[in-house]
Amino acid sequence: MSGDDRKDQGSGSFLAGVERARSAWDESVLKKAVAKCNLPESPTRHYTPLDWDQSNYLEKVGFPGQYPFTAGNTPVEFWKAHARLAALAGYRPDWGGRGVGRYGGFGAPEDYRDYLIRMHGQNRKGGPNMAFDLATQCGYDPDAPEAAGEVGRVGVSVSSLRDFEIIYEPYRGDQELTQIGSNFTINAPCCVIIAMYCALAEQRGIPPAALRGTPQNDILKEFIARGTYIFPPAESLRLFRDTLGFLRKTMPKLNVCSIGGYHIREAGATPVQDLAYSLSFARAYLAAGLETGLPVDDFAPMFTFNAFGGSMKIYEEIAMQRAARRMYARMLKEDFGAKSARSMLIRQITTVHVGCSSTTLQRPLNNLARAVMGGMAAGMSGGVPAAYPAFDEPLGLGHSLEAQQLQMDATRILLSETGITDVCDPWAGSYFMESLTDEMEAAAAAEMAKIEGMGGAVAAVESGYLSRAVAKSAYEKQKRVEAGEDLVVGVNCYVSPLEMTVEVNRQVEATYDPALMATAEERRIKAMADLKRERNTKAVAKALSDLALTCRDPERNVMPEVLAAVKAYATLQEICDVMREVFGVFAPAKL
Amino acid sequence: MTEQRKIRVLIAKPGLDGHERGARVIAYGLRDAGFEVIYTGLRQTPDQIAAAAVQEDVDVVGLSILSGAHLTLTRKVLDKLAEQNAGDILVLVGGIVPEADIPALSGMGVSGVFTSGTPVSKVAEFIRSTLANKAA
Numbered sequence: 001m002s003g004d005d006r007k008d009q010g011s012g013s014f015l016a017g018v019e020r021a022r023s024a025w026d027e028s029v030l031k032k033a034v035a036k037c038n039l040p041e042s043p044t045r046h047y048t049p050l051d052w053d054q055s056n057y058l059e060k061v062g063f064p065g066q067y068p069f070t071a072g073n074t075p076v077e078f079w080k081a082h083a084r085l086a087a088l089a090g091y092r093p094d095w096g097g098r099g100v101g102r103y104g105g106f107g108a109p110e111d112y113r114d115y116l117i118r119m120h121g122q123n124r125k126g127g128p129n130m131a132f133d134l135a136t137q138c139g140y141d142p143d144a145p146e147a148a149g150e151v152g153r154v155g156v157s158v159s160s161l162r163d164f165e166i167i168y169e170p171y172r173g174d175q176e177l178t179q180i181g182s183n184f185t186i187n188a189p190c191c192v193i194i195a196m197y198c199a200l201a202e203q204r205g206i207p208p209a210a211l212r213g214t215p216q217n218d219i220l221k222e223f224i225a226r227g228t229y230i231f232p233p234a235e236s237l238r239l240f241r242d243t244l245g246f247l248r249k250t251m252p253k254l255n256v257c258s259i260g261g262y263h264i265r266e267a268g269a270t271p272v273q274d275l276a277y278s279l280s281f282a283r284a285y286l287a288a289g290l291e292t293g294l295p296v297d298d299f300a301p302m303f304t305f306n307a308f309g310g311s312m313k314i315y316e317e318i319a320m321q322r323a324a325r326r327m328y329a330r331m332l333k334e335d336f337g338a339k340s341a342r343s344m345l346i347r348q349i350t351t352v353h354v355g356c357s358s359t360t361l362q363r364p365l366n367n368l369a370r371a372v373m374g375g376m377a378a379g380m381s382g383g384v385p386a387a388y389p390a391f392d393e394p395l396g397l398g399h400s401l402e403a404q405q406l407q408m409d410a411t412r413i414l415l416s417e418t419g420i421t422d423v424c425d426p427w428a429g430s431y432f433m434e435s436l437t438d439e440m441e442a443a444a445a446a447e448m449a450k451i452e453g454m455g456g457a458v459a460a461v462e463s464g465y466l467s468r469a470v471a472k473s474a475y476e477k478q479k480r481v482e483a484g485e486d487l488v489v490g491v492n493c494y495v496s497p498l499e500m501t502v503e504v505n506r507q508v509e510a511t512y513d514p515a516l517m518a519t520a521e522e523r524r525i526k527a528m529a530d531l532k533r534e535r536n537t538k539a540v541a542k543a544l545s546d547l548a549l550t551c552r553d554p555e556r557n558v559m560p561e562v563l564a565a566v567k568a569y570a571t572l573q574e575i576c577d578v579m580r581e582v583f584g585v586f587a588p589a590k591l
Numbered sequence: 592m593t594e595q596r597k598i599r600v601l602i603a604k605p606g607l608d609g610h611e612r613g614a615r616v617i618a619y620g621l622r623d624a625g626f627e628v629i630y631t632g633l634r635q636t637p638d639q640i641a642a643a644a645v646q647e648d649v650d651v652v653g654l655s656i657l658s659g660a661h662l663t664l665t666r667k668v669l670d671k672l673a674e675q676n677a678g679d680i681l682v683l684v685g686g687i688v689p690e691a692d693i694p695a696l697s698g699m700g701v702s703g704v705f706t707s708g709t710p711v712s713k714v715a716e717f718i719r720s721t722l723a724n725k726a727a
Contacts, residue, residue, distance in 0.1 A: 134607035134658060138634070145636070149663045150607050227609015227633050268612050357612075361707045394707055396659065396689045474612050475619040482710045491708045588632055 018049050047432035054429065060326070061434070064382070064424040066341075067333065069325040070437070071425035072382035073345045079384050080421055087416045092408070100181040100213070101126030105133075105156035106512045107520040108527065109166040112156040115512075117170045127180030127213065128167060131155030132193075137228040139189045139576030142524035152520030155185070159524075159572045160531055164196045165203070177206050182213035188230040190217040191243050191559060192575050195566040198251060202567075208251045214304060217243060217257040220281040223461045223586065224470050225260075225267035230576060233461040235583035237288050238554060244285075245292035246559035248299055256299055257285060261308030261324075266357050268474020271320045272440060274308060276447035277457075277466060279327055283448075284457040286336055292557075296336045300343035307348050310355020312370060314377035317352040318427060319436040321381040327441055351383030359394045362490040365502045367391035368406055375414050379421045385414035392506060400506035464589025528571070535569040543568040544578050551582040597627040598718060599649040603640045604633050605668060608658035613685055613707075617653060620711030626718070637664065641671035644680055651718055656686040662695060669700055681721060683714070 034042045064072035079086075101124065105112050116128060132155040135147035141159045142151045151157050158164065171177055177200070186193045194215055198208045219236040222229040229236065244256050261278035269277065282303065289299045308324055309317045329344035338344055354374035359367040371387040379385030387410035390403035399407075414420055427433035451460045460466045480486040487493045543565035550561040558579075565575050602618045604611055611633060618630040629647050631640065644652050652672070656664055665684055672678055684696055685705040693704045703717050 134609075138607045140607075146607065146634070149660050149667075150658070153660055154608075154658055222609070227611060228607070229609075266612070267610075268616075394687070396687055471612075471615040471619070475616050478616045478620065478711060482712055488708075492710075 015049060022048055022050065047430075047435060049431060052431045052434040052438070054434075057429065060438070061425075061428050067344065068329045069344060069346075070322050071428050073325070073347070075424055077382070077384075079415075083415055083421075087412065100129045100183045103129045103131055103183070103185070105131035106154075107152040107516045108157055108523050109163040111152065111513070111516045111520060113167050113169055116167070120170055120175070125175060125180075127171070127182040129183040130158075130167075130185060132184075132186055133157045134228065136572060137186060137188065139230045139573055139580075141528055141571050141573035142521060143528045144573060148521075151524050152517060157520065157524050158193070158196070159528065160569050161196050161199050161566050162527075162531055162569060164200045168200060177201055177204065178210045180212070182211075184213070184215045187216055187219045187222050187226075188228055188236065189572055189576055190215050190219070191239050191246075191562050192566065192572050194243055194247065194251070194254075195559065195563040198563060199567050209253065211251050212253045214255040214258050215243070216260070216306070218259045218281070218285075218306075220284060220457055220461060221260050221263050221278075223588075224277065224466045225263040225269075229586045231579060231583040232586045233458045235579075236586075237284060237458060239558065239579075240285060241288040241291050242557045242559050244289050244299055245294070245557050247302070248292070248294055250559075252302075254302070255304045256289075256302040258304045258306045259285070260306035262306050262310055262353075262355065264470060265308075265310040265355055267470050268357075268477060269470045270473050271309070271311065271313070271316050272443040272447060273469060273473060274310075275320055275324055275327070275440065275444040276451065277470075278305070278308060279324070279331065279444065280448050280451045280457040280460070282328065283331060283335070286332075290336070296332070296338045297340040297343050300332060300336070300338055301340060301345075303347070305346050305348040307350055307353055308346075309352050310357060312354050312358050312373065314352060314354075314373055315433070315436060316440070317374075318377050318381045319433060319440045321351045321383075322425070322427070322433070322437045323441040323444065325382075326437075327444065349384070350378050350386045350388070351381040352377035353386065353388040356389050356393050359389065359391070360488060360491050361394040362495075363499070363501050364395060365391055365504060366490060367393065368410065371407065372410050372414070375411055376418075376420060379414055379418075380426055382425065385411060385418075385420055387411045387414070395506075398508045398512065400508050402504055402506055462589075467589065531569060531571070539568040540565070540570045540574070543570055544574060547575065548578050548582060551579055597625060598651065598722060599627045599629070599647060600651040600653060600718070601629050601631065601640070601644050601647055601649040602653045602655065603631040603635050603643070603668075604655050605635055605637060605640055605664040606656065606658055606660055607634055608656060608660070609633055610657045611655070613657070614653075614655035617655070617685060617711060617714065621715055621718075624711065624715040626715070637667035637671045640668050641675050641677065644672060645675050645677050649680060650722060651681040651683060653683045653685060653714075656684065656688075659687070661686065661688050662692060665696055665701060666699055681718065681725075683718075685709070685714075 030042060061070045062068060064075040133152050134150045134154055135142060136158050140147045142157050171180060182197065184193045197211060201208045201211055217240060219240060223233060247254050247256055259278055259282050261274045264277050265274045286296065286300060290296060309320060311317060325346055328346050332338040332344040352374055354370050358370055368391040371389060375385040375387035387407050390399040390407045392400050392403040451457060454460045454465060481488055481492055484492055547561040547565050550556045550558050562575060600621055602614050604614055618628045622628045631643055654665060654668060661684060669682060672680055681702050683703045684701050688704055688706055696704050702721055705714055
């Protein structure tokens with residue numbers, strides 16, 4: 001089709017005809033229907049060619065796997081290519097073979113190690129996908145007063161290289177470090193954890209370049225969601241720059257980061273805020289990457305994302321995924337001069353999901369229906385049609401086996417029975433979806449421009465703007481729920497005594513032994529004392545003073561000194577304390 | 592009850608848990624409902640919370656905890672308040688609290704436990720009526 005043909009099709013007499021017909025329909029059908037229902041205005045909307053100019057099709061949508069990637073990262077995703085085989089073979093995706101295992105971690109390093117050994121015995125292999133306890137995430141050792149009550153609770157406690165040596169004991173032979181991937185959900189002290197993984201490989205005579213994995217390393221979102229920050233934003237971004245430079249040079253198979261829009265949404269952000277803030281953070285990270293002197297096509301392909309989104313409004317969520325792919329690709333190409341297509345992709349585990357904040361404690365089995373809607377929308381936007389989260393998410397930490405089975409089966413049903421993923425970007429060309437995608441893009445671009453106007457993501461974090469904006473959105477949402485504007489089944493509607501709470505058996509796997517949890521803190525404090533007695537104190541002191549010097553020079557990369565300190569068995573807190581001293585700590589702006 | 596002054600509420604996040612959506616929504620909501628609200632921000636120790644409660648002369652302390660550490664942290668805050676002779680302050684807990692733990696919290700002296708899905712208006716009402724009953 002030539003350019004002129006395209007123009008003719010979307011303009012002139014055709015559009016005039018649609019407009020005339022639309023006005024006539026307005027008068028003869030719509031107004032009557034609205035009046036008949038006694039409504040001031042229609043609760044529905046119908047879209048026509050007047051709402052989206054399809055002559056923009058190639059520029060705005062294009063083809064899957066091609067710039068601007070609106071229609072998807074690739075026409076054939078890996079999971080799609082082998083979905084039938086996987087189904088017939090009964091493949092369980094919950095534990096990776098050569099990849100990364102399930103997210104988890106608790107207690108002392110030896111508790112988590114024993115858990116991993118037990119799992120390996122059940123053929124649940126794959127590298128550790130580590131959850132760290134809050135003390136570790138906030139840069140405190142188990143013997144710090146701040147750590148009291150938190151040690152080993154929401155993840156495993158890690159404070160020195162010795163702890164990594166213990167955790168990775170089972171990873172030998174066919175599960176050697178070269179054969180697995182490791183994920184580290186860690187942000188503020190990410191540089192220390194990366195150094196520990198590097199040092200562990202060196203100890204075993206394995207070149208760090210052979211290691212695979214993903215550190216979360218997305219510190220900026222911690223300031224507005226999740227809250228495990230330590231240092232001020234600018235200094236935190238310097239640490240990001242340094243980890244990026246180090247990883248590319250020394251551990252090039254590790255991803256650089258996993259940027260999470262999802263966390264921002266859980267904290268209350270709207271889809272537009274989620275999109276704008278995540279992309280603004282990505283922009284800051286990309287700019288920090290350029291500061292290392294590396295070309296963007298060297299490091300951008302190693303950026304990953306952690307599932308933007310999280311609401312029940314699946315039309316908006318689908319539009320957001322499409323807008324995100326397009327905006328990110330444009331930003332990489334136009335603002336950062338990327339040439340490689342891989343640099344321009346938003347690589348994430350799935351696309352749309354309803355998020356944990358859409359689940360309800362009331363009649364919790366209903367969360368399965370909610371998760372299925374998210375999975376369906378994921379399937380319609382280029383992602384694995386993953387039903388997420390498990391229905392018992394709001395009941396506390398630890399999903400039951402029943403909830404996990406239902407979640408997995410729901411995903412399999414969407415994938416195997418519905419044909420939902422047989423079409424790439426099935427919404428492409430929909431007047432409605434295209435106009436919604438454009439709206440989402442324009443609104444997010446305006447918000448991003450506002451942030452740039454404030455001096456960029458770091459300045460917008462420092463001033464408290466982002467944090468307040470998200471908190472305000474969370475409050476607005478709460479007010480809408482309380483006023484009955486936003487309906488939530490079982491929470492603010494359908495709550496009469498006639499309704500029934502459907503219960504199913506909930507067997508929570510005894511992975512996290514309460515007896516071990518109870519003694520973890522005490523055992524960890526003793527382990528710290530042992531470590532501090534046995535290590536070479538002078539070597540630690542020297543490494544830490546070298547580190548302080550390096551930290552003081554913003555031009556230098558801190559990683560070699562962090563690595564040296566880790567190898568001398570300096571603790572995570574000792575390293576963070578040096579940085580606290582030089583960088584200061586973040587003090588959040590007022591509510 | 593004619594109010595001499597606004598009811599003063601301290602919303603606090605004990606421990607290192609950084610999930611503050613609930614705490615902030617409650618803080619905004621109670622403020623709009625006519626309370627004087629002080630929000631501590633993240634990572635407060637039980638000592639800091641008790642000291643702030645006394646210094647700000649609050650009627651109510653609301654603890655927001657989503658990390659599963661609600662039993663230990665609440666116990667510590669209650670102890671510290673008692674040490675400061677502020678045991679009469681109403682203590683409420685919000686967050687992810689399994690139903691099975693609610694009796695234990697009540698037993699410690701927590702006046703109300705509010706889990707997810709609770710309207711802020713209900714919390715406000717609870718505070719007003721509980722304080723009114725106490726005064727009566």
